[in-house]
Amino acid sequence: MVDAVLSARAVDPAAVQAARRYFLGRFGVYSFLTFFAFIYVLPLFVVVANSFRPLPEIIQNGLIGFPHSLSLKAWGQAWDTYCVGGTCEGMRHNFFNSLEMTIPATIISTMLGLMNGYILSKWRFRGSEILFTCMMLGVFVPGQLSLMPWAFILGNLGLSNSIAGLILIHCVQGLSFTTLFCRNYYISIPDDLIKAARIDGAGFWRIFFKIILPLSSPILIVTVIWQFTGIWNEYLFGVVFTAGRSQPITASLIGMASGGINVRVYDVMSAGVLIGAIPPLLIYFFGGRYFVRGLTQGAIK
Amino acid sequence: MSSLTISGLRKSFGVVEVLKGVDLEAKTGEFVALVGPSGCGKSTLLAMIAGLESVSAGEIRIDGRVVNSVAPKDRDIAMVFQSYALYPTMTVRQNITFGMESRRVPRAQQDEAVKRVAALLQIEPLLQRKPAQLSGGQRQRVAMGRALVRDPKLFLFDEPLSNLDAKLRVEMRSEIKRLHQRVGKTTIYVTHDQVEAMTLASRIAVMHKGELQQFAEPRTTYDRPANMFVAGFMGSPAMNFIPAEIADAEGATATIAGEGGQRLTLKLARPLANAGANRRIVLGVRPEHISLARSEGQNGKADQAVVPALVEIVEPTGAETMAELRLGERTIVGRFGADEAPRVGEKVSLAFDMTKACLFDPTSERLIG
Numbered sequence: 001m002v003d004a005v006l007s008a009r010a011v012d013p014a015a016v017q018a019a020r021r022y023f024l025g026r027f028g029v030y031s032f033l034t035f036f037a038f039i040y041v042l043p044l045f046v047v048v049a050n051s052f053r054p055l056p057e058i059i060q061n062g063l064i065g066f067p068h069s070l071s072l073k074a075w076g077q078a079w080d081t082y083c084v085g086g087t088c089e090g091m092r093h094n095f096f097n098s099l100e101m102t103i104p105a106t107i108i109s110t111m112l113g114l115m116n117g118y119i120l121s122k123w124r125f126r127g128s129e130i131l132f133t134c135m136m137l138g139v140f141v142p143g144q145l146s147l148m149p150w151a152f153i154l155g156n157l158g159l160s161n162s163i164a165g166l167i168l169i170h171c172v173q174g175l176s177f178t179t180l181f182c183r184n185y186y187i188s189i190p191d192d193l194i195k196a197a198r199i200d201g202a203g204f205w206r207i208f209f210k211i212i213l214p215l216s217s218p219i220l221i222v223t224v225i226w227q228f229t230g231i232w233n234e235y236l237f238g239v240v241f242t243a244g245r246s247q248p249i250t251a252s253l254i255g256m257a258s259g260g261i262n263v264r265v266y267d268v269m270s271a272g273v274l275i276g277a278i279p280p281l282l283i284y285f286f287g288g289r290y291f292v293r294g295l296t297q298g299a300i301k
Numbered sequence: 302m303s304s305l306t307i308s309g310l311r312k313s314f315g316v317v318e319v320l321k322g323v324d325l326e327a328k329t330g331e332f333v334a335l336v337g338p339s340g341c342g343k344s345t346l347l348a349m350i351a352g353l354e355s356v357s358a359g360e361i362r363i364d365g366r367v368v369n370s371v372a373p374k375d376r377d378i379a380m381v382f383q384s385y386a387l388y389p390t391m392t393v394r395q396n397i398t399f400g401m402e403s404r405r406v407p408r409a410q411q412d413e414a415v416k417r418v419a420a421l422l423q424i425e426p427l428l429q430r431k432p433a434q435l436s437g438g439q440r441q442r443v444a445m446g447r448a449l450v451r452d453p454k455l456f457l458f459d460e461p462l463s464n465l466d467a468k469l470r471v472e473m474r475s476e477i478k479r480l481h482q483r484v485g486k487t488t489i490y491v492t493h494d495q496v497e498a499m500t501l502a503s504r505i506a507v508m509h510k511g512e513l514q515q516f517a518e519p520r521t522t523y524d525r526p527a528n529m530f531v532a533g534f535m536g537s538p539a540m541n542f543i544p545a546e547i548a549d550a551e552g553a554t555a556t557i558a559g560e561g562g563q564r565l566t567l568k569l570a571r572p573l574a575n576a577g578a579n580r581r582i583v584l585g586v587r588p589e590h591i592s593l594a595r596s597e598g599q600n601g602k603a604d605q606a607v608v609p610a611l612v613e614i615v616e617p618t619g620a621e622t623m624a625e626l627r628l629g630e631r632t633i634v635g636r637f638g639a640d641e642a643p644r645v646g647e648k649v650s651l652a653f654d655m656t657k658a659c660l661f662d663p664t665s666e667r668l669i670g
Binding site: 190192193195196197198199200201202206210211214215 | 348351352353372373374378379380382383384386388389390399400403404447
């Protein structure tokens with residue numbers, strides 16, 4: 001009986017055809033995906049490879065190619081000896097500038113976003129919805145629109161060409177995003193929790209720290225990742241409001257690419273680009289899955 | 302001594318008036334149920350008592366003190382929410398002690414209070430768990446524990462059983478009743494379930510469209526409802542309303558429409574004095590006050606009125622059987638014992654128990670006899 005069924009299945013032409021069609025379909029899908037993955041990964045490969053290839057080899061064999069010999073020289077040059085705009089100190093300063101700017105700006109804008117979101121969702125007042133809508137404009141208004149006002153403000157505050165000035169800009173510019181994230185997350189926390197806590201005798205701050213904040217880790221991770229990578233990668237404000245040694249790393253990369261009078265130093269440039277990309281890459285590498293989880297998760301399971 | 306006195310309480314959200322002047326009072330130790338359909342304002346009223354909603358006009362007193370502008374935490378109340386509102390990141394013990402922590406009650410006193418409440422509600426094994434690890438009934442219990450630990454002047458319950466399944470709801474209902482009998486605290490209990498209100502309350506406040514329709518003992522709201530809304534809302538299946546007309550000058554008899562425009566005469570148990578002949582009324586008869594008059598002998602009974610009807614639908618529920626009966630142009634519902642229920646298509650004589658019948662005015666809808 002079992003044999004009969006098995007042999008019958010083996011010669012069933014419809015089943016064979018279906019299996020072939022399935023295989024061809026899969027093959028098509030995977031080829032398609034592999035092709036696009038290749039396109040996406042290629043630039044990363046080129047940059048990583050070139051940062052380890054000696055310059056003569058790049059010039060000889062072209063930009064795209066496997067390293068024939070490994071050299072860490074380019075990394076060292078990019079870090080502290082390469083000359084940009086007359087000073088020969090590499091990108092070290094700019095890297096630390098970026099850290100000095102990104103970490104405080106991320107922390108401050110996230111904390112303000114948590115607080116704004118908490119107030120706009122759980123302590124609504126007359127006009128709070130209008131206020132929220134106004135803040136949301138910041139999400140849609142392009143940053144270049146505020147270049148002139150910022151120039152005016154930084155000039156008056158004496159913060160031109162300083163990291164403190166950029167911190168201020170990024171805190172304000174990022175506020176609409178962090179507020180939007182947190183407010184929309186807190187909306188899903190039941191109001192009854194707040195009411196129960198008020199009857200229990202807890203006030204504004206105690207409710208925030210004891211009830212809201214312990215529920216906030218998903219959105220906290222999302223906001224921190226978003227702000228950190230956004231501020232680190234930001235370039236426009238850095239170029240416009242700082243110069244030379246005060247520039248964040250994204251701005252100084254441009255200086256490196258455009259300032260040279262001699263031959264293009266592809267090896268140093270590749271290493272420089274990678275140095276500038278490492279922090280956001282690390283953040284995504286370690287926090288990426290929490291980011292996706294946090295975006296799709298509600299407050300209370 | 303009353304724990305709660307509410308007078309002329311009004312609430313508006315913009316132009317929408319949600320409460321239109323409510324007067325209510327609860328004596329110390331009393332269990333008052335606020336009952337009504339959704340949107341009647343009962344939950345708003347409770348939120349105002351708790352201090353979670355502001356007062357548009359009128360006065361709320363708790364233990365004689367006007368609390369209109371007193372913060373919720375200073376009103377000496379405890380509340381159980383429909384969603385339980387347990388703090389998700391805290392253990393059961395932390396949930397229960399959160400209020401005491403906020404009020405800086407000494408640790409030793411907290412431990413003692415937790416012990417007392419946990420024993421009372423039998424939740425000792427759950428104290429270290431998080432709310433997500435509890436079943437619906439257990440969460441409900443913890444929510445009550447959080448309220449009980451306070452020893453407040455007033456307990457507020459906002460539809461606490463509506464998230465439980467039917468069987469658990471009945472169990473928790475009797476548990477709440479037992480708890481109230483043991484603790485004896487003044488309780489205000491909001492529900493849309495009239496059975497819950499009937500079983501639990503010492504007095505029921507029936508609300509509709511922001512107005513208090515009747516505030517009385519359960520028996521009274523059921524037997525002598527103040528108006529047609531209360532009569533229709535309390536009891537399931539609902540009371541039958543039959544249009545009738547007073548037939549004589551003394552108001553001792555009334556007629557209702559029968560088959561083919563024919564008028565059936567009923568004798569009223571309590572004559573409607575000064576009503577005048579031909580006055581229109583509404584006769585309210587509860588399904589359980591309709592019985593079958595099979596034998597001719599029952600016909601003559603003074604307190605019964607017999608009318609012919611056709612059985613259209615029979616719905617057995619086990620212990621009893623509901624029947625939809627065609628009386629002239631309208632359908633009424635009767636409630637019968639499982640053994641004595643009529644059969645579909647059967648022509649029966651119905652006996653109305655006229656001593657229990659309610660008479661309403663058709664325009665004002667108020668009880669007139």
